[in-house]
Amino acid sequence: MKMTKLINCLFLGILGTTYACNNVTQSNKEAVEVGPSDNAAKAIIVTPTASSPSDELPKEKPEEILVEYQDSVDFQRYNVDAKKVTERAPIDWTSYPEAKDFKTRITEAYQTNEADFAGYYVMSVFGCGASCIMGFMIDIRDGKIYDLPLGEENSCLFAEDRAMGNRKSRLFIAGVCKENPEDRKVYYKAYVWDEIKKEFEKVEAAAFLKKT
Structure with missing residues (x-):
């Protein structure tokens, strides 16, 4: 009887751990796709975007001509x-x-x-x-x-x-x-x-x- 309970407990423990792991994995996946996690924010920041005028290199000033x-x-x-x-x-x-x-x-x-x-x-x-x-x-x-x-x-x-x-x-x-x-x-x-x-x-x- 004790042996049977022990086997059942071990089986339930293994099953519970597997179930818990699946839940954690599923929760993390949902956070990346839906929630604004840190990783998601970083992904958005590094996404290439069109360059703005402020990103352009400053134009060189025309050379001043000294008039005598x-x-x-x-x-x-x-x-x-x-x-x-x-x-x-x-x-x-x-x-x-x-x-x-x-x-x-x-x-x-x-x-x-x-x-x-x-x-x-x-x-x-x-x-x-x-x-x-x-x-x-x-x-x-x-x-x-x-x-x-x-x-x-x-x-x-x-x-x-x-x-x-x-x-x-x-x-x-x-x-x-x-x-x-x-x-x-x-x-x-x-x-x-x-x-x-x-x-x-x-x-x-x-x-x-x-x-x-």
């Missing part, structure tokens, strides 16, 4: 035949008393630089705020000081180049400007120094741009 605007300006049209000055005169502060507010900058430029405009003038150019520069020029023959046509009235919001002068020319380009940074066209704020009147006069671009 001085190359298009005919400085020789206002050529100066300057004589050599062997001794430089001291700065005459009485010729422009207000310039003393910038005495350090003017003095440094005059002592350091050679004549770099219209044959006899040393330019001193410096900043005066955002998008603004100002300056003076000093005559090495007598030390007198003159304004350069810069400052707010000759500034431009989008400046390509500024304060372009030439040692052998009376032409001064206050600014090469654009209306917008994307514009391809530029316009000029330009002046010619009148050595007799000792003043700058405006000049249009057609008078000094080289013919192309």
Whole structure:
């Protein structure tokens, strides 16, 4: 009797284990197909999808072309035949008393630089705020000081180049400007120094741009 019960228990145990295993297997299969298990989530993540714009490699920016605007300006049209000055005169502060507010900058430029405009003038150019520069020029023959046509009235919001002068020319380009940074066209704020009147006069671009 005991042997029979033992055999029955063993048989039921084996049968129960098999039944339990089948149930576990069935439950796992249902979880993969129906429920959002970890494995199912991973399978969805790695599924190939169409590439989005953010997946694309960043496009290379076009190479910027540096334009030398001085190359298009005919400085020789206002050529100066300057004589050599062997001794430089001291700065005459009485010729422009207000310039003393910038005495350090003017003095440094005059002592350091050679004549770099219209044959006899040393330019001193410096900043005066955002998008603004100002300056003076000093005559090495007598030390007198003159304004350069810069400052707010000759500034431009989008400046390509500024304060372009030439040692052998009376032409001064206050600014090469654009209306917008994307514009391809530029316009000029330009002046010619009148050595007799000792003043700058405006000049249009057609008078000094080289013919192309």
